[in-house]
Amino acid sequence: MRGRVDTGTQVAGTPVHVAIAKYLARGGARYCFGVAGTSNFKISHALIEEGIQYVAARHECNAVTMADAYAKATGALTLSSVHAGPGLTNALTGMGEAAKSGTPLVVLAGDVADSDVTSTFFMDQAALARSIGVTPFRINSAATALNDAARAVEYAMTRRATVLLSLPMDVQYALVPDGAELPGHWVAPRRAIPDDATVEQIADLIDASTRPLILAGRGAVLSGARQALLELGEMSGALLCNSLQANGIFGDDSWSLGICGGFSGERAAVLLSQSDLVIGFGASFTYWTTRHGALFRNPTKVVQIDADLTKLSRQRPVDVPAVGDAKGTAIAVLAALRRRHPAPLARWRTSEVRARVAASRLHTQAYEDTGSQDFYDPRTLSLCLNELLPAERSLVIDAGHFMAWPARYISVPDERASCMSVSFQSIGLGIASAIGTAMARPDRLTVLGIGDGGYMMSLADIETAARLGVSLLIVIYDDASYAAEVHPFAAQGYSVDFVRFPDIDLSAVAISLGTKGAVSRSAADLGALRDWLANGARGVFVLDAKINPGMEADWHIAATRGEGH
Numbered sequence: 001m002r003g004r005v006d007t008g009t010q011v012a013g014t015p016v017h018v019a020i021a022k023y024l025a026r027g028g029a030r031y032c033f034g035v036a037g038t039s040n041f042k043i044s045h046a047l048i049e050e051g052i053q054y055v056a057a058r059h060e061c062n063a064v065t066m067a068d069a070y071a072k073a074t075g076a077l078t079l080s081s082v083h084a085g086p087g088l089t090n091a092l093t094g095m096g097e098a099a100k101s102g103t104p105l106v107v108l109a110g111d112v113a114d115s116d117v118t119s120t121f122f123m124d125q126a127a128l129a130r131s132i133g134v135t136p137f138r139i140n141s142a143a144t145a146l147n148d149a150a151r152a153v154e155y156a157m158t159r160r161a162t163v164l165l166s167l168p169m170d171v172q173y174a175l176v177p178d179g180a181e182l183p184g185h186w187v188a189p190r191r192a193i194p195d196d197a198t199v200e201q202i203a204d205l206i207d208a209s210t211r212p213l214i215l216a217g218r219g220a221v222l223s224g225a226r227q228a229l230l231e232l233g234e235m236s237g238a239l240l241c242n243s244l245q246a247n248g249i250f251g252d253d254s255w256s257l258g259i260c261g262g263f264s265g266e267r268a269a270v271l272l273s274q275s276d277l278v279i280g281f282g283a284s285f286t287y288w289t290t291r292h293g294a295l296f297r298n299p300t301k302v303v304q305i306d307a308d309l310t311k312l313s314r315q316r317p318v319d320v321p322a323v324g325d326a327k328g329t330a331i332a333v334l335a336a337l338r339r340r341h342p343a344p345l346a347r348w349r350t351s352e353v354r355a356r357v358a359a360s361r362l363h364t365q366a367y368e369d370t371g372s373q374d375f376y377d378p379r380t381l382s383l384c385l386n387e388l389l390p391a392e393r394s395l396v397i398d399a400g401h402f403m404a405w406p407a408r409y410i411s412v413p414d415e416r417a418s419c420m421s422v423s424f425q426s427i428g429l430g431i432a433s434a435i436g437t438a439m440a441r442p443d444r445l446t447v448l449g450i451g452d453g454g455y456m457m458s459l460a461d462i463e464t465a466a467r468l469g470v471s472l473l474i475v476i477y478d479d480a481s482y483a484a485e486v487h488p489f490a491a492q493g494y495s496v497d498f499v500r501f502p503d504i505d506l507s508a509v510a511i512s513l514g515t516k517g518a519v520s521r522s523a524a525d526l527g528a529l530r531d532w533l534a535n536g537a538r539g540v541f542v543l544d545a546k547i548n549p550g551m552e553a554d555w556h557i558a559a560t561r562g563e564g565h
Helices: 016-026 041-049 060-074 086-101 125-131 145-159 169-173 196-208 218-223 226-236 266-273 326-340 351-359 378-388 404-409 430-440 452-457 459-468 483-491 508-512 527-534 554-561
Strands: 031-034 053-056 079-082 105-111 135-138 162-168 212-216 239-242 256-259 277-281 301-306 320-323 393-397 418-420 445-451 472-478 516-520 540-546
Touching: 016 041, 016 145, 016 169, 031 041, 031 060, 041 053, 041 079, 041 105, 041 169, 053 459, 060 079, 060 086, 060 105, 060 418, 060 430, 060 459, 079 086, 086 105, 086 125, 086 162, 105 145, 105 169, 125 135, 125 162, 135 145, 145 162, 162 169, 196 277, 196 301, 196 320, 196 326, 212 226, 218 326, 226 239, 226 326, 239 266, 256 266, 256 404, 266 351, 277 326, 301 326, 378 404, 378 472, 378 527, 393 404, 393 430, 404 445, 404 472, 404 554, 418 430, 430 445, 430 452, 430 459, 430 472, 445 452, 452 459, 452 472, 459 508, 459 540, 483 554, 508 516, 508 540, 516 527, 527 540
Parallel strands: 031 053, 031 079, 079 105, 105 162, 135 162, 212 239, 212 277, 239 256, 277 301, 301 320, 393 418, 393 445, 445 472, 472 540, 516 540
Antiparallel strands: none
């Protein structure tokens, strides 16, 4: 897959870490997000010398998560650099998020020599990586180091995988032997398409269906399948929906039901449940997307299309598992339907159903506002922001009890404008994800929705955001508690005082680190935010928005107590 290129670049006699940096720079890496330590200092310095922009984070988990978000937004070769021992263990949660998201990412980790078993940094890095789904690689000797690094990069970029490249210091600092050249760079694999028989089988199911549904997942985003899926929807008469990780892929299309699963409104869920055929393009059919198994039960037929064979039927049985790229497969199925039919099929696309789809959109539905003079109803907060913020924006959402409210009520212009750091279900990844997203799309205002728990957990890199000068609005959905624990355990009769916290100004420490900010309890006191937006939204603004601590999200009730499905 790699040919010999860059043969004019002489690396013999240079330190291994310098040669690897040259290879990575010539391979297209433009950013490395890291925290420097003894074992990764020299490789980080060499990357900078090769023109790669190094972003100095304050915590290794955040460094990897910034890289994860940047890679998700751009698809480019992206690096993170961490120290051995505690540097790598600090990075694990971010690495787990990237691995479970299928993000192509190379984590460069300094390491001790194989023989240095008395080092306090000694650990089995490969075993640690495998335990969270990251694929480990290692530079084994000065003679093999460049090809070892090339294999790691190729694996990450062609498999859409997160990899760990361990860099023992003795090998890093050794000299590349005579005759060495920089390896050729990775080549994108040819897009796989199911065989003709499978394509015709999918077309047969569409012909036999009266209420088909197209479900787009993260794989559809990665393959750029949006237009092909819109055309397939029109030809097949299907309604459209997307997983949380593909938020925004169908925009405001009048046949789109939006997010499928636990974050769907009840009216949308009724339509989703009435489908007799669902075709998933790059969607994993997790229990979140299927509403804990309540959606797409028999006799609904299920087709799952994914470029990764290991994901087929992993979450649930499917009628037709098909290995294929989302865009390429959609085009092939569309062609098969056009050969069979002179005009688009009507199926679900009637004026009555269009009206039901429009009525299913939560931001158009009335609700009883639970706010007061002391706090917002979080739905009202989200809707207010949706109207106030510029249309060209990126939306990043941290994990937590609050997360459905911004996902449901703050729209995004396209699928690349959404970053959901929830694959590992860890709170506290949002600030770092927002920094990575903002650096990938500096032309847009990045908006982060985060709970007070996740905000406090990742506060260190507020300084990084301020230092970088990214255009970032951080909205804290602040109910002064770990609400995901408060609501279900209080309902069971437990004391929850130890997961509640004082109502304090969470923007104040951010302001001391170089941001602007304010506390807000209602739309009437958003003056400071409005001024910041009017002045160009330069730098970082932290809005500590106090929300109703007694309001439990409907999706959370269903997820924790099985109600509402």
